[in-house]
Amino acid sequence: xxxxxxxxxxxxxxxxxxxxxxxxxxxxxxxxxxxxxxxxxxxxxxxxxxxxxxxxxxxxxxxxxxxxxxxxxxxxxxxxxxxxxxxxxxxxxxxxxxxxxxxxxxxxxxxxxxxxxxxxxxxxxxxxxxxxxxxxxxxxxxxxxxxxxxxxxxxxxxxxxxxxxxxxxxxx
Amino acid sequence: xxxxxxxxxxxxxxxxxxxxxxxxxxxxxxxxxxxxxxxxxxxxxxxxxxxxxxxxxxxxxxxxxxxxxxxxxxxxxxxxxxxxxxxxxxxxxxxxxxxxxxxxxxxxxxxxxxxxxxxxxxxxxxxxxxxxxxxxxxxxxxxxxxxxxxxxxxxxxxxxxxxxxxxxxxxx
DNA sequence: GTCTATATTCTGATAGAC
DNA sequence: GTCTATCAGAATATAGAC
Numbered sequence: 001x002x003x004x005x006x007x008x009x010x011x012x013x014x015x016x017x018x019x020x021x022x023x024x025x026x027x028x029x030x031x032x033x034x035x036x037x038x039x040x041x042x043x044x045x046x047x048x049x050x051x052x053x054x055x056x057x058x059x060x061x062x063x064x065x066x067x068x069x070x071x072x073x074x075x076x077x078x079x080x081x082x083x084x085x086x087x088x089x090x091x092x093x094x095x096x097x098x099x100x101x102x103x104x105x106x107x108x109x110x111x112x113x114x115x116x117x118x119x120x121x122x123x124x125x126x127x128x129x130x131x132x133x134x135x136x137x138x139x140x141x142x143x144x145x146x147x148x149x150x151x152x153x154x155x156x157x158x159x160x161x162x163x164x165x166x167x168x169x170x171x172x
Numbered sequence: 173x174x175x176x177x178x179x180x181x182x183x184x185x186x187x188x189x190x191x192x193x194x195x196x197x198x199x200x201x202x203x204x205x206x207x208x209x210x211x212x213x214x215x216x217x218x219x220x221x222x223x224x225x226x227x228x229x230x231x232x233x234x235x236x237x238x239x240x241x242x243x244x245x246x247x248x249x250x251x252x253x254x255x256x257x258x259x260x261x262x263x264x265x266x267x268x269x270x271x272x273x274x275x276x277x278x279x280x281x282x283x284x285x286x287x288x289x290x291x292x293x294x295x296x297x298x299x300x301x302x303x304x305x306x307x308x309x310x311x312x313x314x315x316x317x318x319x320x321x322x323x324x325x326x327x328x329x330x331x332x333x334x335x336x337x338x339x340x341x342x343x344x
Numbered sequence: 345g346t347c348t349a350t351a352t353t354c355t356g357a358t359a360g361a362c
Numbered sequence: 363g364t365c366t367a368t369c370a371g372a373a374t375a376t377a378g379a380c
Contacts, residue, residue: 007214008357023279028373040375050374103326106275106355107195116325135335142318142332143311149321150314153277155289160314163307170343179363200355212356214364222356 008046013093015030016100019138020152026105029053049106054104058111061097067121068094072126080140083123087144088161089151095139099152120145136171180218182208183263184229188272192324194273201225223315226276229284233269237291240266244298251302252312252340253293259316260333261323292317308343 005013014035018027033043038057068086075082087092089095098119106111120141126139143164150157177185186207201222202290205215219225240258247254261267270291276284292313299309315336322329 021280024195025279029375030373039347041348041377044375045345045347048375060304083319102325103278106278107197115326135338138329138332138335139315139339140320142315142336143350145321146314146316146318149317153274153285153288155285155292157310160310163310164314166307167311167343171339172342172344201357202355210363211365213358213366216357217363220357 007036007038007042008056011038011043011046011053012060013096015053015057016096019100019103020096024107053112054109057097058101058104058109058115061101062115062118064094064097065115065122069119069122069126072123079126081165083127083140083144084147084161084164087147089148095151099148102148102152140168179208179214181240183210183215183218183225184232185268187225187229188268191242191275192268192274196279226281227283229269229280230273230276230281232286233273234287236266236269236288237287238292241294241298244295251298253337255312255316256319256333256336259319261320267323272319274320274324312340314318 011032015027015032016033018031022031029040029043032053033040036043043053047056072079072082072086077085086092086094089099101112101116101119105116123139123144124137127140128134131137131140147160147164151158183204187199187204188244190203190207194203201215204225205212208215215225219228244251244254244258249257257262257273258266261271273284273288273291277288295316296309299312300306303309303312319332319336322332
């Protein structure tokens with residue numbers, strides 16, 4: 001049977017949730033503890049400092065991303081469609097982790113910046129290998145990130161994915 | 173002769189610079205005042221609260237965006253090339269203001285969110301009018317935002333713009 | 345493992361001198 | 363218009379009880 005989500009994981013979930021939903025400024029230790037339903041002391045037992053909390057979140061993001069890249073590489077519909085579909089924020093755990101990682105990277109955290117750059121490189125590699133066309137791979141990569149940027153800013157457009165697909169289908 | 177940049181404008185510049193370069197968490201009143209070379213009391217004479225500082229920054233962004241959209245509409249190279257070129261962060265005042273606006277919008281500031289949505293709508297309208305093709309206009313819009321997202325995250329790729337142009341040129 | 349209480353530093357804001 | 367001094371509350375972190 002499935003294990004309960006550990007307090008540690010619930011704290012990381014709460015941290016990501018606050019960053020995504022309210023911005024990194026709102027993701028204080030107090031707020032994270034309250035969101036996870038534990039006291040601040042309880043939080044600090046699992047993560048000795050805020051930096052440790054950030055580092056653990058980034059580490060978990062890297063693990064999730066590695067699984068995502070494998071799924072993308074082996075997707076029945078192909079890496080391009082898989083990538084574009086998952087670039088629309090569906091509220092999955094990985095979506096939340098990725099948006100949180102991008103926000104923390106914007107705060108100039110070195111670990112988060114490195115992780116985001118590595119994830120992006122991995123996506124590009126799969127697209128490029130599959131398409132055999134670096135320019136098209138780069139374009140698809142940017143479109144996906146445009147979709148992400150919007151969804152994460154809350155100004156997404158539900159029709160955008162379909163429109164992008166239609167345009168890509170026109171290419172010889 | 174050109175007037176000196178007013179203290180008020182230098183404070184707004186400093187605020188944007190800190191948001192873009194170090195993240196919104198680092199853009200405290202203390203840091204903004206120091207960056208602009210005035211005391212905190214001096215800052216608070218011009219902006220009675222942090223909220224007033226944010227609102228003034230967003231208002232200035234709207235004015236800059238209105239000028240940008242006009243330039244885009246009348247660009248000799250056409251709106252698409254103009255838009256994509258200016259989506260690469262060149263360090264211009266408008267680039268800085270736009271990235272700062274996006275960051276503040278991510279902190280869920282209602283004024284910044286509305287401004288970013290309005291600016292995006294204006295860009296889309298110009299692209300759509302020029303192209304007469306909503307799907308293509310949406311795709312170009314997303315590519316530009318992908319370019320912005322990267323540059324603002326500091327992981328941009330200098331070759332990306334050329335690659336995108338090449339792909340768009342393949343479309344019938 | 346989790347809590348409460350406390351210490352310390354940071355942040356936004358006010359008052360009043362110059 | 364700009365500064366210094368000061369304050370209240372928030373944010374990170376520690377200590378020790380349970």
